[in-house]
Amino acid sequence: MPHSDLHKQKLKKNLAVLAMIIGFIAIIWVITMIRIAGG
């Protein structure tokens, strides 16, 4: 099925949401590591 503009737009938005979720998890992980190390 050819991708329409709508598909492309939604893919971009979904990827942005995915990046935000991964970024948030990464931030929490790094904060935890810093806290464990006594920072």
Place this chain on the structure above:
Amino acid sequence: MNTAIQQTSVKTSEATVSDYFALLKPKVMSLVIFTGFAGMWVAPGLGSTHPFLAFVAMLCLATGAGAAGAINMWFDRDIDAIMDRTKDRPLPMGKIDPDEALTFGIVLSVFSVMLMGIALNWVAAGILAFANLFYVFIYTMWLKRSTPQNIVIGGAAGAFPPMIGWAAITGDITLYPLIMFAIIFFWTPPHFWALSLFANEDYKRAKIPMMTVTAGAHATKIQMIAYTLILLPLSLMPWLMGFESALYGVIAGILSTLFIISAIRVYQKADLMPAKMMFGYSVFYLFALFLAIMIG
């Protein structure tokens, strides 16, 4: 069922990532980040704070401010559609569904406060939460449409970032962050009223009781001069109280004197050019003053 799904798809189809970014009011956010960073920079103990945690504090501040901006745009979408200055925003353009914009703002706001509390401390998180709630409920929903003092009192919301930056590092509030708060608080009315002078027709159409609409240009211009006069000694306070060097004092004195001169020029001239120039200078003034605080 299919129709409902199709309708939802159509409803949200036009929103792009950049539309969501525009909801965060990036220009306002840049000022918040800068003044917040200045508050953090001059706070004692920055050197012993992990750089990543300092970065997270700035991220939370920026995201929190952006979230409040998104909720503000959600609530003001009716008047934004009327005003030339704001009619191209994503909500009045119909690019983003209002419910999505509100959800986006609330989620970002909650996340930014929680992250600030977990990463730094709950004093900074508490002030961030208070600033957001103040901006949304006190300024946006109450004052903006009901009193010409809207941006005077509501301006407090925009004055919190240096306090938040300071509190993120120290976990408390002392005199210096309060002075920085006061500088932004007294800077806000002449800054916004300069804009209001040349966007007066917009505000009239949208029935927003800005000072220029209710009291007229003449009375507003006098008040603008009064606020810039207050700013002169206030901007010198960090030097007079020994927080900053004489170099800062000289820079602050020059910047504030020029701000007074620009307000006087607005008062003297009937055309709108001085007001436009003063608006531009007011943005430069705040950036330059907080840069001087950082290097002072």
